[in-house]
Amino acid sequence: MSDKLVFRFDVQGDDFTSAGQASVQVKKNLRQLGFDTEVIKRVSIAMYEGEINMVIHAGGGTAEVSVTEKYIEIILEDKGPGIEDIEKAMQAGYSTAPDSIRSLGFGAGMGLPNMKKNSDSMEIESKLGEGTRIVMKVNI
Amino acid sequence: MKISRLQELLDAKVLCCEENLGKHVYSAFGCDLMSDVLAYVTDQAVLLTGLVNPQVIRTALMMDMVCIIFVRSKAPNEEMIELAKENGIVMMSTNKTLYNTCGILYSNGLIGTAEVPK
Numbered sequence: 174m175s176d177k178l179v180f181r182f183d184v185q186g187d188d189f190t191s192a193g194q195a196s197v198q199v200k201k202n203l204r205q206l207g208f209d210t211e212v213i214k215r216v217s218i219a220m221y222e223g224e225i226n227m228v229i230h231a232g233g234g235t236a237e238v239s240v241t242e243k244y245i246e247i248i249l250e251d252k253g254p255g256i257e258d259i260e261k262a263m264q265a266g267y268s269t270a271p272d273s274i275r276s277l278g279f280g281a282g283m284g285l286p287n288m289k290k291n292s293d294s295m296e297i298e299s300k301l302g303e304g305t306r307i308v309m310k311v312n313i
Numbered sequence: 314m315k316i317s318r319l320q321e322l323l324d325a326k327v328l329c330c331e332e333n334l335g336k337h338v339y340s341a342f343g344c345d346l347m348s349d350v351l352a353y354v355t356d357q358a359v360l361l362t363g364l365v366n367p368q369v370i371r372t373a374l375m376m377d378m379v380c381i382i383f384v385r386s387k388a389p390n391e392e393m394i395e396l397a398k399e400n401g402i403v404m405m406s407t408n409k410t411l412y413n414t415c416g417i418l419y420s421n422g423l424i425g426t427a428e429v430p431k
């Protein structure tokens with residue numbers, strides 16, 4: 174297998190101001206690598222939604238983005254509370270975000286469906302009290 | 314329509330990236346909910362909003378939007394202006410409400426998006 178390029182980030186959970194920084198950096202890197210704008214946009218949206226989710230629902234986590242020959246893979250992992258009912262969480266409009274998050278412009282229950290829409294595959298593993306791991310792939 | 318025309322129509326104050334006022338834009342999206350911007354914006358290049366935080370700029374950046382107009386005289390802080398500058402996003406602030414801002418731009422030919430998908 175040929176070498177793949179990997180970008181890793183710690184996503185802080187205690188400071189909403191910085192939420193989204195990792196995704197901004199990834200977008201910059203992918204632009205520098207000369208990827209198609211549509212591919213970059215899909216990766217950006219999928220990762221940004223996931224990054225914001227880790228900040229508001231899980232107290233932060235880690236993000237890893239790998240560039241392979243065929244696809245870009247985004248792995249988001251956190252040690253947050255986990256998702257009780259993934260099927261329900263995937264429904265547009267379902268959100269447990271408090272009003273304080275809504276006043277920041279998020280918490281409409283649109284993120285997970287949007288991540289699915291903007292990726293070619295998405296897998297969620299989650300255990301209550303242990304955390305959540307989401308793997309998304311966007312074909313190049 | 315050139316971004317400079319939006320500024321004239323709204324009598325808005327330009328906050329950064331004046332060098333990009335000559336760029337052409339064709340449609341806009343007005344909203345205080347970034348979740349919806351992420352879900353519903355397709356190729357609208359202008360974001361009209363009354364929400365002020367760094368995520369507004371990051372959201373616009375993710376959606377490849379090139380201009381942010383803050384309504385109701387809302388103004389971003391230095392850090393947000395820096396972020397927009399780094400990415401060439403024109404930001405301006407108008408004292409008009411979101412409703413009136415949308416109305417003025419729409420009636421002058423800056424269209425929106427069709428109905429959002431179900």
Ligand SMILES: Nc1ncnc2c1ncn2[C@@H]1O[C@H](COP(=O)(O)OP(=O)(O)OP(=O)(O)O)[C@@H](O)[C@H]1O
Pocket residue numbers: 222226227230231251253254255256262263267268269270278279280281282283284285286305348349
């Ligand atoms: N990393 C996570 N850890 C724990 N729970 C999560 C995580 N991500 C999502 N959830 C749960 O799934 C729900 C739906 O997530 P989704 O991203 O679709 O909506 P939201 O984050 O509430 O609002 P929006 O994304 O529109 O701002 C959340 O409200 C939350 O209960």
Ligand SMILES: [Mg+2]
Pocket residue numbers: 222225226280282283284285
């Ligand atoms: Mg979300």
